[in-house]
Amino acid sequence: MAFPENNGPEGQSSTQQAGEYKPTLADVLVVRVMLEKAAKFPPELLDLIFDQAEYWPHSEASMAWQVNVPRGGAGIVGGDPNGENKLLIRCPPIGFTDYRKVGEAFKTAPLPPKDVDGSAVEGPLQNLTLMEPKSSPTLPTREAPREYFEGSMTQPPALTHPVRKIVFKLRSKDQGWGGSHEDKGTYRGSWTWFEAGLEKFDEGRKCDGSCKRSSPSPPPEPEASESSNTPGGEALNFCTCGLQSVYPPVVSTSSMTAYHHHMHALDNLKIQANKTAHREFVDHEVIWSWTDDIHPDSPEGDRLAEIGRGKGTGTGNFVRSLKLGDVVTVWGKARFGGWRNNVESVKVEIYWAI
Helix, strand or coil: CEEECCCCCCCCCCCCCCCCCCCCHHHHHHHHHHHHHHCCCCHHHHHHHHHHHCCCCEEEEEEEECCCCCCCCEEEECCCCCCCEEEEEECCCCCCCCCCCCCHHHHCCCCCCECCCCCECCCCCEEEEECCCCCCCCCCCCECCCHHHHCCCCCCCCCCCCEEEEEEEEEEECCCCCCCHHHCCCCCCCCEEEEEEEEEEECCCCCCCHHHHHCCCCCCCCCCCHHHECCCCCECCCCHHHEEEEECCEEECCCCEEEEEECCCCCCCEEEECCCCCCCCEEEEEEEECCCCCCCCCHHHHHHHHCCCCHHHHCCHHHHHCCCCCEEEEEEEECCCCCEEEEEEEEEEEEECC
């Protein structure tokens, strides 16, 4: 059983540790205004100061699963077409500090069964694991512009690409046996891991009720407010009906519409692997930063692979490419019979400049 963790009201975090300070959106805005008025710093200098201090607003998304029961945790089972790729969490859209504008069900609800062009199909969306990666992502037909989201935000980021840092916190293990003896306790030969995904809103897709039909339980209505309307008075629907999965891409075959998953971990999206044949749960904290600049084929890239990360995740490209309204997801993966990714908790923090 999964338990969503309480992330507090908008702009606040109820999960801070003692001695740990993370500014709220209100904190950042107040300090910026104070510096503007007292020191009369130009905006460009203020941007540099806030980036150097890492004084940014952020969102938090977390899930936890029971593990004190037989085969507890979120189990991703290798060799099972329906269980070896599992969506674990969907973060609030970039620029939103919590789920109030999208509803709590947004966090884990499956995407409504729709083709790449947005047309409804008989669902649900399946998962296909194939040897060859898809050559290109599936982009929305009409990617929603920043104006689509700005009216629902207290202070939308001014930058086109505002994200500065993503922190992934994972607690997990594999099945505790298997693999080569020399790989035991290392990250070599691991067939259980986590990958980042990306979803974008399609401006042309309106809520047609598919989000409620595809969800195991009817999602609650997102909080409404005056600011959640467009200038023309039409309420925006930031539900899963409007989302298109970019990674993993969506493909259509003669028999189904499905997510396209690669057999192997994708080096540019692999967050973290589990230790091979390790019986105890392990905590991993992985940070992707906009300042990262590690070439995948460099010695530093090899070092990332040694600690269970994707060699291509140190480039910073994923973080630097994110736009207002983009949605980051985390997928659990396992491959081949006998391999199992046991997940106790997942947490994602996304920081952006205003």
